[in-house]
Every structure is written in structure tokens, then in C-alpha cells.
């Protein structure tokens with residue numbers, strides 16, 4: 001085992017186990033996190049969307065280069081592949097997010113539900129910390145957590161996520177040596193759980209196969225998320241979702257009044273959840 005390889009936990013591990021190892025190493029692999037039947041359903045729902053994908057065109061050359069021009073990405077999963085809601089509302093995922101993000105806010109929301117399908121020939125992403133999306137915050141606690149789940153078997157040659165275990169404790173200017181970077185090999189259904197302050201990147205795909213993964217990122221409730229779920233998910237779809245999913249998609253009033261903060265996200269000076277309450 002490479003000296004810096006990440007620990008692996010079994011499918012039946014607890015949120016506490018995930019939290020504990022992530023505190024130590026910055027990330028951990030949970031084998032068999034997504035059950036086979038759910039994985040098959042989700043992959044089937046994704047097929048037509050990946051088949052009709054039009055390529056990377058964000059409108060920004062810098063963004064396209066970061067996202068990868070040989071990578072198909074999908075947002076708006078609650079409408080494109082509704083099984084995503086079951087993955088998103090996994091109790092251990094939410095407990096992990098709530099515990100890691102508790103020092104920076106009382107509630108959490110979805111940062112991104114993103115399929116990342118890396119094609120053969122794609123180059124590696126630059127190593128980065130997800131928290132750097134909000135670099136002006138100069139945060140000393142993670143602002144988000146992320147998961148990269150394998151939707152099919154992922155090897156390092158296919159572009160398995162590269163991570164730098166322990167780098168969540170490093171000063172921002174420290175760069176890793178080559179032997180401190182490890183590629184995550186994930187059997188289908190297994191997932192990498194990590195904190196927003198861990199250095200990581202999508203790997204180069206030097207194989208002949210697609211590397212299909214799902215990133216489910218959760219950030220603290222007062223941040224502007226990477227994914228614009230208000231535009232991606234029509235309101236009638238939101239109305240049909242479980243209460244927890246609505247909250248995670250940003251439809252609950254953010255209330256930090258008990259911890260000296262304020263309120264965010266009013267709809268007509270009310271809690272947006274009220275417009276759904278008659279249907280719950």
C-alpha cells in the first residue's frame with residue numbers, strides 16, 4: 001500500500017466512522033455505498049442524457065478548461081435522473097455534511113449533484129480544493145463536503161480521482177510531491193467521501209473506457225452553490241419531492257437566529273417551504 005493511500009470502510013459503516021477518518025486523512029472510501037439496484041436504475045435514467053450531451057460549452061474558456069473538454073457533465077439530476085434524490089438524502093451523507101459544516105452554519109444545502117463522465121483522452125484536472133470556490137471567505141473550517149461515487153468500476157487509468165491524503169491540514173501554498181498523490185480505484189457503487197479542504201482532481205483518462213462518476217457536494221446553507229438548482233429543477237418537480245430534498249435544494253428559509261445570525265432566502269418575506277406545506 002502506498003504510504004499515503006486512503007482508508008477504506010465497509011458499506012455498513014456509520015456516519016461517525018466516515019467523520020472520524022475524514023478528520024484524520026481528509027477523505028475516505030466507502031465501499032458499496034450505493035446499492036446495486038439503485039445504481040442500475042440511476043445509470044439507466046442517465047443514458048439518454050449522456051447520449052445527447054452536446055459537449056463542454058460553459059461560455060468561459062477558463063471554466064471549460066477546468067471542467068474538461070473531453071468530459072460530459074450533467075446537473076439538474078432531480079429532473080433528469082430522479083433516483084438521485086435517494087442518493088442525495090442518504091442519512092450518512094447528510095450526517096457527515098452536518099457534522100463537518102456545523103462550525104460554519106446551522107443548516108446545509110446541495111452544492112452540486114453532478115455526473116462526471118470522463119472520456120478517453122481527457123487530461124488530468126489541476127489539483128484543487130473545492131472550498132476555493134469561496135476563496136474570499138478565508139475560511140479555517142471546510143465550507144463543503146463532497147462525494148465521488150463510481151457509477152461503473154473506476155481504475156486509475158480511467159481517470160480515478162486523485163487525492164492528497166492529509167492535505168486538508170496543509171498551508172495553501174504547499175504542493176504535494178508525486179508520491180503523496182494517490183488515485184482512487186472505486187468498484188461500481190463505492191464512493192470517495194472528502195472535505196472541501198482536501199486537495200484532489202479528476203485524473204487523466206488513458207484507458208479506452210468512459211469514467212462515469214457522480215459528485216454529490218453539500219455546502220453550508222448560506223453559500224451560493226456551484227449548481228443553480230433554482231433554474232435547473234422546475235418548481236413542479238420540486239413540489240413532488242420529499243421535504244428533506246426540498247430543504248437540501250435550497251427551499252427552506254435559512255435561519256441562524258439561534259446562533260447570532262440572520263435569515264436568508266425568503267420568498268415574499270416568508271419561508272418558501274410554506275408554499276408546499278398544503279401538499280406535504
Ligand SMILES: O=C(O)CCC(=O)C(=O)O
Pocket residue numbers: 067116125148159160161162200201202203213
Ligand atoms: O472527477 C473527479 O474525480 C473530480 C472532479 C473535480 O474535482 C471537479 O470537477 O472539481
